[in-house]
Amino acid sequence: MTSLPEILLPAAIRSRYVDAINGLRMHVLEAGFETPGRPCILLLHGFPELAYSWRKVMPALADAGYHVIAPDQRGYGRTTGWDANYDGELAPFRLTNLVRDALGLVSAFGYTRVEAVIGHDFGSPVAAWCALVRPEVFRSVVMMSAPFGGPPALPFGTAALPAKPQAEDPVHRELAALPRPRKHYQWYYSRREANNEMTRARQGIHDFLRAYYHHKSADWKANQPHPLAGWTAGELAKLPTYYVMDRAQTMPATVAKEMPDAAAIAAHRWLPDRELEFYSAEYRRTGFQGGLQWYRCGTSGVFNRELQIWSGRTIDVPSCFIAGKQDWGTYQRPGVFEAMQATVCTAMMGCHLVDGAGHWVQQEQPEQVIELLLQFVAQARARAAG
Template identity: 30%
Template sequence: MEAVSSTGIVKANGIELFVRQQGEGPLVVLCHGWPELSYSWRHQIPALAAAGYRVVAPDMRGFGGSQAPADIGAYTIFDIVGDMVGLVGALGERQAVIIGHDWGAPVAWHAALFRPDVFTAVAGLSVPPPFRGRGRPLDTLRAGGIENFYWQYFQTPGVAEAEFERDVMLTMRTMLARGFSDPQSLFVAPDNGFLGQANPDLPLPPWLSEADLAHFIAAYRTSGFRGGLNWYRNIDRNWELTAPWQDAPIRQPALFIAGSEDAVVTGLIGAKRVQEMERVLPNLTRKLIIEGAGHWIQQECADEVNAALIAFLNDVAPSDA
């Protein structure tokens, strides 16, 4: 019998999180990235549930149907990992496997680093594990002569919000259909904005239907973009907060998945991290690079990602199914 899926609000860590959940068995928490939603896991939730897992995907803090605190300082990595720890407890569980994509990957990696008692295994999609550098990330960019990386463009409150909220349909079509296949897409040309010369007639890729796109558009028209952008406004603060974990390894079983055409793993920061991730992940069980795939990997290559995740889960948290 197919497990019934449900949605609802869960109170965790002092805020309300909108969650999608399905299945019974060992708990698996799915953390989405930017600019996405729990809906981004629509292909994984039923597949993992059918494999014998209790799968829970929240809209992360600041996104979709979850609460979005007004204070920029409420979006540190401590706050967001705290949400996931609180979510596990609010669901009546003590432990979980945590899986993240895009910004959700650093959440998953840090959750495993901070709370190995709660998160017994970890998988990251598209973003390698953290290497805490010797200086603040934004300072390091400037010291290298870089002034137009997208992290920098997102720092001033209101600037990126105005660009993205001017035409949410065009924004989401551009973000999801274009993706980050070109490393230059991570740099913002002067007076051109993050979206550049956006094309309202840009055809959707095969993995994204007009109905799927409409779901994202409706959610962001309601929520706006500030909550998600506030995650970027804590990049330097996160560097300061994570000082006690300098060079600390993540010892739990780990899995990494990315697309070979994803600029996040081929560009400025990511390529070196992919090559050296075993330094941080001594128990890395698999590094899967899917040839020809882009950034939205779990939507774009759902079957391959599902197979890899289920194989990993069967090893680290066997279900009774």
């Protein structure tokens, strides 16, 4: 690990390792560590990202008096102790074990209470499950760029009915049968070939990530999201190809069509090439399979029964949602954004769609995100104080 390149970080952030976290040696970025006894904020990244994705907001949260902890999650970056083998055990990547990772990390730092757990992209459901399962520890939650639809429902009122086999979702056959055949990205990510196709992308990992981040950002002007009417092939086909791909295409080939030109890259502000190079260097080293295992847990459905333990349970701690206004992620699962506000979160204190940001909201518009986060955490603490 000593041979790894230096991470380009603001002076207020340090990189460190914490051993024996649920079988992991976890790489962590932290800010506000100089003063003992500070309240804790935990930041959880998504895919294909790293703890580094929080570099723009961590110093301001620390300046506001918090100890800010951002790990490379299981399967990512410099955290070790996980298996990247497609044929290896999938269970360590299930949501309840990711919650155990988060709980173990804050416990190792000596915290029995976390003021806010904040998750972006696939980190959002992990944060949501933290707040749902252990609300006495995770006292408020911010979900970013991926709304939370709640635990899966248990079969209800079926005692007099014969058992039925698990029904296959017909939407995948319907997508494949469209005049322009399509496939859903999460099921693409669950394929054995996906990691190899991305790590060996024809354009190289650096240019693949450049195009991927660009395509899902507000810089791609065709990102004009709106609610979809339902989980049907016709509605899902309205999503951009980074979500509902052309059936014959890989993800690198999909995003390559939207690669920004050299002038745009040279002028890039929210993710200059020197910062993108850190992501690409890490993914060249680790590959993508660690993150792809998370998608496989979801698409396989094999861990739904475990999650049904919490069927009907709501998130009752103060909650908030933040996403880019130009982010299709808010609507990619029809009805979830609305259900999160109406029934899943009983103490929702705001849903904010930040203009000028796509999917990478805390990197594209960090100042606005910082303001919203600090406002929310202050309000949540005031509410808890009575």
